[in-house]
Amino acid sequence: MASEAPTTISMLSADDVASRVPELGALLHACVHAGASVGFVLPHTEDEGEAFWTRRVLPAVRSGGRAVLVAQQGGRIVGTVQLGYDTLPNQPHRAEVSKLLVHPDVRRRGIARALMAELEQLAGELGRSLLTLDTRTGDHAEPLYASLGYRTAGVIPGYCLDPFEDRLDSTTIMYKVL
Numbered sequence: 001m002a003s004e005a006p007t008t009i010s011m012l013s014a015d016d017v018a019s020r021v022p023e024l025g026a027l028l029h030a031c032v033h034a035g036a037s038v039g040f041v042l043p044h045t046e047d048e049g050e051a052f053w054t055r056r057v058l059p060a061v062r063s064g065g066r067a068v069l070v071a072q073q074g075g076r077i078v079g080t081v082q083l084g085y086d087t088l089p090n091q092p093h094r095a096e097v098s099k100l101l102v103h104p105d106v107r108r109r110g111i112a113r114a115l116m117a118e119l120e121q122l123a124g125e126l127g128r129s130l131l132t133l134d135t136r137t138g139d140h141a142e143p144l145y146a147s148l149g150y151r152t153a154g155v156i157p158g159y160c161l162d163p164f165e166d167r168l169d170s171t172t173i174m175y176k177v178l
């Protein structure tokens with residue numbers, strides 16, 4: 001078996017996000033179709049995935065309130081996570097973790113852990129000492145975040161539509177003090 005290219009983690013500029021929208025949309029699309037509950041339900045198209053990056057993420061990166069980190073192997077984006085820090089004046093110390101996505105082909109190799117380590121480093125550099133997030137209750141991300149020191153604040157039942165089935169799923173709210 002050919003050895004895998006090394007994984008590098010980096011932050012994308014707004015122009016990088018813009019030029020790599022097709023790749024980022026394809027990654028989101030692959031994760032949703034593999035069962036991820038990350039805001040979308042089937043039918044989910046690559047166009048919808050690309051529109052998410054163009055309309056919701058890019059403006060926030062351009063205005064300086066959001067960072068997009070990516071994991072790349074051989075120049076291909078295989079994972080990503082975002083840090084939202086456009087907080088109101090009473091929360092200058094808080095930031096929100098979102099859209100941690102690793103391509104189904106390369107899971108369980110430590111890529112999510114590496115992305116989260118870099119994200120926490122960045123949060124510290126931005127003076128953010130409280131990180132918050134939500135994740136579907138029972139998903140693989142929950143033990144991942146717990147192993148990284150995130151604590152569960154609570155569970156909200158009936159929070160979001162399941163991407164595949166006609167039912168509502170719960171979400172778990174988690175936080176970490178850096």
Ligand SMILES: CC(C)(COP(=O)(O)OP(=O)(O)OC[C@H]1O[C@@H](n2cnc3c(N)ncnc32)[C@H](O)[C@@H]1OP(=O)(O)O)[C@@H](O)C(=O)NCCC(=O)NCCS
Nearest residue numbers: 036100101102107108109110111112113135140141143144
């Ligand atoms: C959750 C996700 C990001 C993990 O990515 P990954 O690169 O495979 O994760 P890692 O290899 O860094 O795994 C770190 C830890 O997470 C947990 N974990 C990850 N995948 C798991 C699985 N399939 N089953 C059980 N635990 C799992 C384990 O604790 C693992 O540590 P270990 O391998 O030492 O046991 C990935 O499965 C994914 O993209 N899922 C869909 C999107 C999603 O749900 N994102 C979270 C939104 S909040």
